[in-house]
Amino acid sequence: MRRIRANAIAILTVAWILGTFYYLWQDNKPQSSPSSAASQTRGRSHGQKVVPGRLEIHREDRTIPLILLGSFDEKAYLAGKQLKPGEDPYREHAFNLQESDRLGSERAIRDTRHYRCASLNYDTELPSTSIIITFHNEARSTLLRTIKSVLIRSPPSLIQEIILIDDFSSDPEDCQLLAQIPKVRCLRNGRREGLIRSRVRGANTASASILTFLDSHCEVNTDWLQPMIQRVKEDHTRVVSPIIDVISLDNFAYLAASADLRGGFDWSLHFKWEQIPIEQKMARSDPTQPIRTPVIAGGIFVMDKSWFNHLGQYDTHMDIWGGENFELSFRVWMCGGSLEILPCSRVGHVFRKRHPYDFPEGNALTYIKNTRRAAEVWMDEYKQYYYSARPSAQGKAFGSIAERLTLRRKLNCKPFRWYMENVYPELRVPEQEAVSSVLKQGGLCLETRGTDSLGLSECRGIGANRPQSQVRSLPLEGGCDSYTSKCVQGPFCKEMNYYFSNWFFFFFLQKWKPKGTALQHMVSGFCLDSQTPPGPPVITQCRPQMASQSWEPQVIT
Numbered sequence: 001m002r003r004i005r006a007n008a009i010a011i012l013t014v015a016w017i018l019g020t021f022y023y024l025w026q027d028n029k030p031q032s033s034p035s036s037a038a039s040q041t042r043g044r045s046h047g048q049k050v051v052p053g054r055l056e057i058h059r060e061d062r063t064i065p066l067i068l069l070g071s072f073d074e075k076a077y078l079a080g081k082q083l084k085p086g087e088d089p090y091r092e093h094a095f096n097l098q099e100s101d102r103l104g105s106e107r108a109i110r111d112t113r114h115y116r117c118a119s120l121n122y123d124t125e126l127p128s129t130s131i132i133i134t135f136h137n138e139a140r141s142t143l144l145r146t147i148k149s150v151l152i153r154s155p156p157s158l159i160q161e162i163i164l165i166d167d168f169s170s171d172p173e174d175c176q177l178l179a180q181i182p183k184v185r186c187l188r189n190g191r192r193e194g195l196i197r198s199r200v201r202g203a204n205t206a207s208a209s210i211l212t213f214l215d216s217h218c219e220v221n222t223d224w225l226q227p228m229i230q231r232v233k234e235d236h237t238r239v240v241s242p243i244i245d246v247i248s249l250d251n252f253a254y255l256a257a258s259a260d261l262r263g264g265f266d267w268s269l270h271f272k273w274e275q276i277p278i279e280q281k282m283a284r285s286d287p288t289q290p291i292r293t294p295v296i297a298g299g300i301f302v303m304d305k306s307w308f309n310h311l312g313q314y315d316t317h318m319d320i321w322g323g324e325n326f327e328l329s330f331r332v333w334m335c336g337g338s339l340e341i342l343p344c345s346r347v348g349h350v351f352r353k354r355h356p357y358d359f360p361e362g363n364a365l366t367y368i369k370n371t372r373r374a375a376e377v378w379m380d381e382y383k384q385y386y387y388s389a390r391p392s393a394q395g396k397a398f399g400s401i402a403e404r405l406t407l408r409r410k411l412n413c414k415p416f417r418w419y420m421e422n423v424y425p426e427l428r429v430p431e432q433e434a435v436s437s438v439l440k441q442g443g444l445c446l447e448t449r450g451t452d453s454l455g456l457s458e459c460r461g462i463g464a465n466r467p468q469s470q471v472r473s474l475p476l477e478g479g480c481d482s483y484t485s486k487c488v489q490g491p492f493c494k495e496m497n498y499y500f501s502n503w504f505f506f507f508f509l510q511k512w513k514p515k516g517t518a519l520q521h522m523v524s525g526f527c528l529d530s531q532t533p534p535g536p537p538v539i540t541q542c543r544p545q546m547a548s549q550s551w552e553p554q555v556i557t
Ligand code: UD2
Pocket: 134, 135, 136, 137, 138, 167, 192, 193, 194, 195, 198, 214, 215, 216, 217, 244, 297, 298, 299, 300, 320, 321, 322, 323, 324, 325, 349, 351, 352, 355, 357
């Protein structure tokens, strides 16, 4: 009998111990997504009450009070602006507002990183950052979700502050009310400035040593910040971006973006995502490694504040939207920094098909002004490809670029050719035919005369009004005039034409290549010479220092 009782006590003790262990294990079991809806409800069923106005973090199945939302009344804020019955949910923001409002201010999203990212370690002591978010008439639900995702999914010690720049939205309260949330500051522009000047304003008041820029309709994902701050801490000249996941503009589903993409562009300065070049892809054994990128998309990146200032912030003569990402990207690469995308950092963004806001000067003119400024300051002779790809840019106003040229000189930045050769060799240079430039010496332009000769005369005309007779040129591949098929007068010219009178050889004979500032005729090895005293161009022995052999391509604008 005693034995039976002793056994029962032992069994009960073991059961109690096992039960306790099971309970603790359940409580500590990691969730597939730390912020998942499941974990929220389970957290609450443990008896913790959800206090209104309190933001909570759901980590390891426990609801940990993180930050008081202060006096901020989230419900009232969201209710203050709602879609009216019968209203088109896409009209105001170019995304489905109804769906965004329905989601509320925080939600679970899938951790879209490669699984190996989760086991990476970051320094325990990382510098904190100022988050800068500029917006113009953003929907309240998307803006609040952006802010709350930052507060929920970042280590609190890394968030120094969240600076909102309200770019003259119709309702000042959209921003002002949010400043009741601790760490959130609100600055309002007294007039519409555009995202470029707004970001500079935000950066100028930032108190942290690292700047983090976000669009106003994002959701940051698990551990998004640490990888970026770590890379910038290790080398302050790095400018880093996350992989930008897609938040559907229709149903707000959070979709993983491909991890094999980088930023690229075409000659009209149109941004595009493109596959990482195959050799780089083959060489990537570790999917957590950074991806070098020629340009960044522009909205979401982390940059050391002193490096941002040293490099000249942004070109503040750019208006509203567009082009600033090229200007920044060229400048970072050409002036001693680098750009990378970090696959272990993920941020969702609502990509839209149209701008939901107006451009005071018109969308097209603004984009042209901004990209023209980027091309004129940074692209050197390559800007001619920009003008050929975007002929409508010719002759359009873009303001003074003197300050930015001085900046470029002061920073001693590399030429665009270096960028082309070292950062973006995959960008193909267009064929000569597509180029609209003339060959110039002093104030004179090379021109065709009659049917088979060339001369030098005053440069005339702009854009499409350029006289057909003016000779087109390419600075890179030479080619004096294969376009009009005119021949340079000289000892070899007529003779060679006589022997190779068919078109193929004629074209071949007209091939030229640059030799310093001179143009060398590929077959003869001689150089194009305007003669001294000036006369009809001829080809003579190359003497690189001679002014009469010096030609510059002049883009017709
Ligand atoms: C992309 C970038 C964006 C910017 C732009 C080129 C991403 C995810 N987004 O366009 O950040 O680099 O390319 O310029 O890479 N805004 C203002 N004032 C204005 C206009 C816009 O504050 O006058 C705000 C707007 O509310 C938003 C941000 O600027 O928060 C970017 O504008 P967008 O979302 O319309 O640009 P997006 O994502 O098409």
